Amino acid sequence: MADNKKNIEDVSRAPVSQRGPAMERVAEGEGGIGAQVAVNIDGRDAKVPMGTTILDAAKKLGIRIPTLCHHPDLCVAGVCRVCVVEVENQRTLQAACAYPITQPTKVKTHTRKVRQARRHVVDLLLSQHYGDCYACTRNNNCELQSLAKEYGVDFFRFGHPTEARYEKDLSSHSVLRDMNKCVLCRRCVRTCIDLQEVGVLEAVGRSCETKIATFLDKPLAEVVCINCGQCINRCPTGALRANDPTDEVWAAIDDPKKHVVIQTAPAPRAAIGECFGLEPGHALTFEMNTALRMCGFDKVFDTNFTADLTILEEGTELILRLYKALVQKDRSVALPQFTSCSPGWVKYIEHFYPEYLPNVSSAKSPQQMFGAIIKTYYAQMHKIDPKDIVTVALMPCSAKKFECNRPEMMDSGYKDVDYGLTTRELAKMISEAGIDLPTIPKSDFDDPFGSATGSGVIFGASGGVMEAALRTVIELVVGIKVEDLYAHADIIPMRGFDGVKYAEINIPKVGPVPELLKKLVPSWDWLKGATLKVGVAHGTANAKRVMEDIKAGGKLSECHFIEFMGCPGGCLGGGGQPIPTSPEIRAARAKAIYDEDAHYEIRKSHENPVVAKIYKEFLTEGPCGHLSHKLLHTHYTPRGKYIV
Amino acid sequence: MLVTERERLRDDIQAMADRMGRKRDALIPILQEVQTKHQQISDYAMQVVADLLDIHPVEVYSVVSFYSFLDNKPKGRFVVRLCRTISCDMAGKEAVARQLMNDLGVCFGESTKDGKFTLDWANCIGMCDQGPALLVNEQVHTKVTPEGVHEILEACRKTFGVYAQEKKEERA
Numbered sequence: 001m002a003d004n005k006k007n008i009e010d011v012s013r014a015p016v017s018q019r020g021p022a023m024e025r026v027a028e029g030e031g032g033i034g035a036q037v038a039v040n041i042d043g044r045d046a047k048v049p050m051g052t053t054i055l056d057a058a059k060k061l062g063i064r065i066p067t068l069c070h071h072p073d074l075c076v077a078g079v080c081r082v083c084v085v086e087v088e089n090q091r092t093l094q095a096a097c098a099y100p101i102t103q104p105t106k107v108k109t110h111t112r113k114v115r116q117a118r119r120h121v122v123d124l125l126l127s128q129h130y131g132d133c134y135a136c137t138r139n140n141n142c143e144l145q146s147l148a149k150e151y152g153v154d155f156f157r158f159g160h161p162t163e164a165r166y167e168k169d170l171s172s173h174s175v176l177r178d179m180n181k182c183v184l185c186r187r188c189v190r191t192c193i194d195l196q197e198v199g200v201l202e203a204v205g206r207s208c209e210t211k212i213a214t215f216l217d218k219p220l221a222e223v224v225c226i227n228c229g230q231c232i233n234r235c236p237t238g239a240l241r242a243n244d245p246t247d248e249v250w251a252a253i254d255d256p257k258k259h260v261v262i263q264t265a266p267a268p269r270a271a272i273g274e275c276f277g278l279e280p281g282h283a284l285t286f287e288m289n290t291a292l293r294m295c296g297f298d299k300v301f302d303t304n305f306t307a308d309l310t311i312l313e314e315g316t317e318l319i320l321r322l323y324k325a326l327v328q329k330d331r332s333v334a335l336p337q338f339t340s341c342s343p344g345w346v347k348y349i350e351h352f353y354p355e356y357l358p359n360v361s362s363a364k365s366p367q368q369m370f371g372a373i374i375k376t377y378y379a380q381m382h383k384i385d386p387k388d389i390v391t392v393a394l395m396p397c398s399a400k401k402f403e404c405n406r407p408e409m410m411d412s413g414y415k416d417v418d419y420g421l422t423t424r425e426l427a428k429m430i431s432e433a434g435i436d437l438p439t440i441p442k443s444d445f446d447d448p449f450g451s452a453t454g455s456g457v458i459f460g461a462s463g464g465v466m467e468a469a470l471r472t473v474i475e476l477v478v479g480i481k482v483e484d485l486y487a488h489a490d491i492i493p494m495r496g497f498d499g500v501k502y503a504e505i506n507i508p509k510v511g512p513v514p515e516l517l518k519k520l521v522p523s524w525d526w527l528k529g530a531t532l533k534v535g536v537a538h539g540t541a542n543a544k545r546v547m548e549d550i551k552a553g554g555k556l557s558e559c560h561f562i563e564f565m566g567c568p569g570g571c572l573g574g575g576g577q578p579i580p581t582s583p584e585i586r587a588a589r590a591k592a593i594y595d596e597d598a599h600y601e602i603r604k605s606h607e608n609p610v611v612a613k614i615y616k617e618f619l620t621e622g623p624c625g626h627l628s629h630k631l632l633h634t635h636y637t638p639r640g641k642y643i644v
Numbered sequence: 645m646l647v648t649e650r651e652r653l654r655d656d657i658q659a660m661a662d663r664m665g666r667k668r669d670a671l672i673p674i675l676q677e678v679q680t681k682h683q684q685i686s687d688y689a690m691q692v693v694a695d696l697l698d699i700h701p702v703e704v705y706s707v708v709s710f711y712s713f714l715d716n717k718p719k720g721r722f723v724v725r726l727c728r729t730i731s732c733d734m735a736g737k738e739a740v741a742r743q744l745m746n747d748l749g750v751c752f753g754e755s756t757k758d759g760k761f762t763l764d765w766a767n768c769i770g771m772c773d774q775g776p777a778l779l780v781n782e783q784v785h786t787k788v789t790p791e792g793v794h795e796i797l798e799a800c801r802k803t804f805g806v807y808a809q810e811k812k813e814e815r816a
Contacts, residue, residue, distance in 0.1 A: 199700025204709045215702040216687055216716075223702075642691055643701070 069185035127158035143236035171219035174227035188231035228344035229398030229575015267396035267460035275427035281588030286442030304456025308605035316623035334358035343403035344566025354638030371416030396574035422576025454603035462538035462570035463494035479511015720762035735775030
């Protein structure tokens with residue numbers, strides 16, 4: 001140990017002037033790494049585990065150090081230098097976010113030198129930041145703007161660009177980039193490469209010519225971008241934003257000939273309060289219904305209805321696959337079956353694992369199912385010409401904008417879903433209409449697609465689709481109540497934010513085949529004694545882990561059904577959700593979603609009366625029947641990752 | 645058997661990756677070798693390298709765009725880089741630059757039409773005491789005079805065409 005210490009001192013290549021004082025390592029037996037180190041910040045003492053950054057130690061003491069490039073979801077970068085502090089015995093100022101405390105340290109966070117340096121850093125950032133705050137989507141929610149205010153920027157010491165340097169990239173249906181507003185904090189780079197492992201954005205060029213670019217500087221629509229929008233949620237400025245269709249939506253609302261229908265997904269209602277100053281974790285479902293009607297939408301429906309429909313379609317598809325594989329011994333059946341609800345994930349697999357596309361369920365996502373049902377079943381029922389119907393989808397997601405523009409999503413004869421709105425865009429529309437969302441009266445969804453179940457609601461959280469599917473499968477196949485297996489039908493192993501979740505469900509006995517599925521399978525006997533293995537992954541980085549495991553023939557390749565969500569945390573952490581995001585905020589939103597689920601009287605998809613009705617009246621051939629194949633199922637495009 | 649250029653490039657890079665290890669830290673050595681061998685790192689080559697090292701193409705692009713000696717666009721067989729830093733400037737790099745442009749018929753940053761030469765600037769190559777200095781590929785020439793430029797270029801030209809043929813015969 002002693003030898004080791006000496007060696008480290010010898011090989012230090014730092015100039016003597018920049019070397020810290022000799023390090024007093026904790027002797028072995030006294031704790032070693034992980035031992036507590038004394039730190040004194042602004043005269044206040046604390047003990048922190050060795051290796052804690054100054055920023056975290058200050059947070060613990062309740063001392064605020066401003067940051068810009070730092071983000072709780074991402075690795076340390078230390079590039080923006082906004083968080084510089086004075087550390088005793090260090091010649092230069094140190095970045096608090098990147099300075100690990102390894103020995104007793106004395107830190108001062110707001111000396112004259114520090115304040116001046118920070119002001120200069122902000123001035124320098126502004127000298128490269130082109131754009132008008134008034135005309136920016138992030139006005140009032142911009143970290144650069146707040147910093148400028150905090151450090152009293154009253155003039156541009158180092159100048160301010162007067163003209164744009166780069167052309168805006170407006171090619172994508174989902175994510176728009178304006179690199180003139182970029183301050184090169186590299187949060188999007190770390191999001192794209194480290195958090196999501198998609199690898200679309202990276203710093204390109206050197207020195208003053210550095211910019212954030214895609215491969216070969218191609219437009220975003222031509223590269224492997226999966227449209228998840230996680231970069232938007234983490235951009236401190238307005239350089240990245242979602243493709244905003246609110247003008248078109250207002251135009252449709254103002255057109256008296258158009259019948260404008262909105263469906264709202266489960267995740268936005270759990271988060272929209274954040275745009276109106278509420279703490280994360282307050283669901284405003286029913287206030288939002290009122291606000292949507294006040295805005296002028298003709299009908300407000302619940303996407304949860306098609307979430308329930310998805311469970312039946314996707315569940316039936318799974319049963320058919322298992323039946324083919326186990327009973328008919330068809331070796332060509334692709335198993336495990338993957339969920340297809342998340343358009344980010346779907347584009348990810350199209351790009352990176354196209355050979356596994358047969359495994360993806362052919363069922364459309366709830367959003368697209370809804371669009372197709374509205375422009376067929378609903379139009380017939382209410383005798384409205386489908387060409388006069390405009391369907392808008394409120395989603396927590398930027399990839400849904402891409403999804404509704406896919407050329408194959410026209411099965412009703414029209415564009416199934418016309419516009420995808422994000423939570424942020426709807427909040428903007430509501431404010432524009434002069435409505436203070438948290439204080440208005442509550443109202444229910446419109447019939448007929450207002451009745452949903454708790455199973456639909458939990459689609460918004462990672463593991464929700466699987467939990468909903470299991471609730472239905474257990475009841476339909478085993479023939480017992482879910483409540484007998486899991487208290488309150490809460491399937492806890494599927495919940496939480498573990499990257500990859502795995503569970504096995506034994507089927508000790510089987511019940512009678514329900515009426516709905518009798519045409520497809522004669523009995524459940526073949527499932528008797530079987531073990532259903534399921535997996536859940538959220539965020540494409542975890543999805544990659546799962547896919548590699550399946551490729552290598554690991555544990556997950558034996559699964560029967562795997563839920564994938566493109567965004568960390570599932571939809572509640574989606575790229576269209578209010579900014580900022582952090583693990584705590586996502587946990588609060590998840591709690592709001594599960595609370596709402598607990599309040600529903602009907603909590604299982606197959607018990608939804610409207611779903612039963614639609615199979616009786618419209619999709620008469622049952623799940624995976626001819627008509628449901630035409631309207632509710634789709635196909636995928638193998639895209640590959642090579643760019644020509 | 646017909647082998648397309650792309651397939652050959654891929655096999656080439658695969659061999660390099662096997663030799664240097666399919667790890668992230670082999671990135672720059674591989675890129676350097678591709679550059680010397682093919683005078684450029686093409687779009688396709690970058691994607692192949694990324695694929696083999698299990699990193700993202702945009703990361704490779706980022707590295708290629710960072711270093712002046714790695715290039716995405718094709719370069720000439722001989723890359724002439726004249727130092728433009730202060731010592732060489734004071735030692736008379738301007739006259740050498742003019743002579744280079746005259747002789748090759750291209751400006752700095754351009755390649756000759758026949759693809760034999762690329763003319764470019766370099767920032768300090770560490771020959772400040774022997775300026776003006778220039779690099780031809782990896783070979784350093786110091787105390788270059790405008791008259792000397794012709795000789796240097798001629799030596800390069802002699803590796804092409806009929807000259808190369810003569811040389812081959814001489815050796816034989």
